[in-house]
Amino acid sequence: MAFNPADVKSLMEITSRPELIFVKGEGSWLEDQEGRRYLDIMQGWAVNCLGHCPPEVVQAIEHQAKVLINPSPGFYNQPSIDLANRLTSASCFDRVFFANSGAEANEGAIKLARKWGQIHRNGAYKIITFDHSFHGRTLATMSASGKAGWDKKFAPQVDGFPKAIMNYLDSVRELIDDQTVAVMLEPVQGEGGVIPADMQFMRELRALTREKGILLIVDEVQTGMGRCGTMFAYQHYGIEPDIMTLGKGIGGGVPLSALLCREEVACFEHGDQGGTYNGNPLMTAAGVAVFDVLNAPGFMESINERAQYLSDGLNKLSAKWGMKGERGLGLLRALMLDREDGNAIVEAARTRAPEGLLLNAPRTNLLRFMPALNISKEEIDLMLSWLDELIAQVRQ
The missing domain is CATH 3.90.1150.10 (Aspartate Aminotransferase, domain 1)
Structure with a gap:
């Protein structure tokens, strides 16, 4: 044809x-x-x-589609509970919010960090990101991205995303001020040319953010779910971030993403975050199937x-x-x-x-x-x- x-x-x-x-x-x-x-x-x-x-994902979707597709995120459903528990048990995080795309998960991470800044850092809102980074195609995630030329698209940008240089700690240190709430980076800059964070840089960055009392956010939309040889790429560096986002591989091909955080950072109030399709059982059932394959011995x-x-x-x-x-x-x-x-x-x-x-x-x-x-x-x-x-x- x-x-x-x-x-x-x-x-x-x-x-x-x-x-x-x-x-x-x-x-x-x-x-x-x-x-x-x-x-x-x-x-x-x-x-x-x-x-x-x-086949594992196909079977999970076929089974779930016959049982329950979407009762609304206003109610619990079993696949979302099962996937959330798997993700927290395999990571350093305590809470999970499911979304539909990596950009949506990153948008949620930005909102969560700013909410935390309102509560714990006198309204601090700036999130330091990096040149050549890529965090999505919403207005906020495009502003967070360091992709060349994106500062002119759909102007004006969302304020509050100063850019540091990957693997250069002093460039981060110089940008931190009273309005800084977090540093956000991809463990490997995919769109930027597959540039991994150096082991020493990542560990010193974690130490710096703790010293300054600000959050460390890892965007693992591309690097998470086994892509880098550990379930999550941050584990390769032996650190524990405060917030992590997942997308792409988490659903094995279906629209699914996740925002994870430690208990101390989980400060959303009712009404702060949501989404009509978020955490629906059809997609999270696929996510459970993917996780179980990745987590199998060997x-x-x-x-x-x-x-x-x-x-x-x-x-x-x-x-x-x-x-x-x-x-x-x-x-x-x-x-x-x-x-x-x-x-x-x-x-x-x-x-x-x-x-x-x-x-x-x-x-x-x-x-x-x-x-x-x-x-x-x-x-x-x-x-x-x-x-x-x-x-x-x-x-x-």
Whole structure:
């Protein structure tokens, strides 16, 4: 079935999309309307942590859809209770609020921190964030983000988000004043180019925020739920933040996110936070299924094995082509190119015949890899082999 532009004219134009329609997915593979297959190393920007249509998630949704879909967040439901208890038992946090997207969870974290500042820091409201960070597409989360050019979009920005420099503690220290309530960062800046926080920086940042009596917020929308080789990336650093947000992988492909905090920070009053779909049993049942797979014995170890395997393969590719190495944490990795041909490689990969390859270039000199956490070594080998061919094709 050929692509017909007239069929999609009712969709709002918000990004450039290729002329194909995906109709089926399984594991690390997608299939379009013409039956062509693609090895997917993007997985919806790290959303499908268990690949496309994982049986555990499908079964959980099928079962829950027959029982209860949404009684309203004004009432308790069992899947949301079950998922909240799993998340708190696996983390340093005590309270959970469920939402529908990472941006919504981050918006909630901003509100919670400001509420805490009203109560405990004489109305302090500023949240220090970082250059090149990405926290979402609402007005507040865009203002919090350090993405170049975003300070001019939809102006005026929401006030109160001074920008520090990642892995440079003095840049944070210099911004703290009487109006500062928190520091907010991604343990690995994904959109910014897969830039991990240094171990020493993260630990010293935690010490600094405690010294100054302000909160530490970790945005784990992309890094959480096993993506970095621990259930939550903050655990890699041996610290305990005050607030954490989750999204993407928490639902294994369905719209689900979470805001977590320690008991001392849980200061919302009735009416401060809500949402019609938030914590509905259909989505949280999917979240329970995802969590249980990730928490199964040996699963985290397998992520770290695959991460090392992918890292080694990317380094070999880099050495062969004279590139600048690779970096990342767990199965969130980047290949640093020596030329500005990332977009050309992505395009050549997607149009590759007879089977395509889906890659991502958040910057023109860098490729980002966000495969399913259960991708096989054989699929990693296949991707690396194809990528080698594609680089040769683009650079001939």
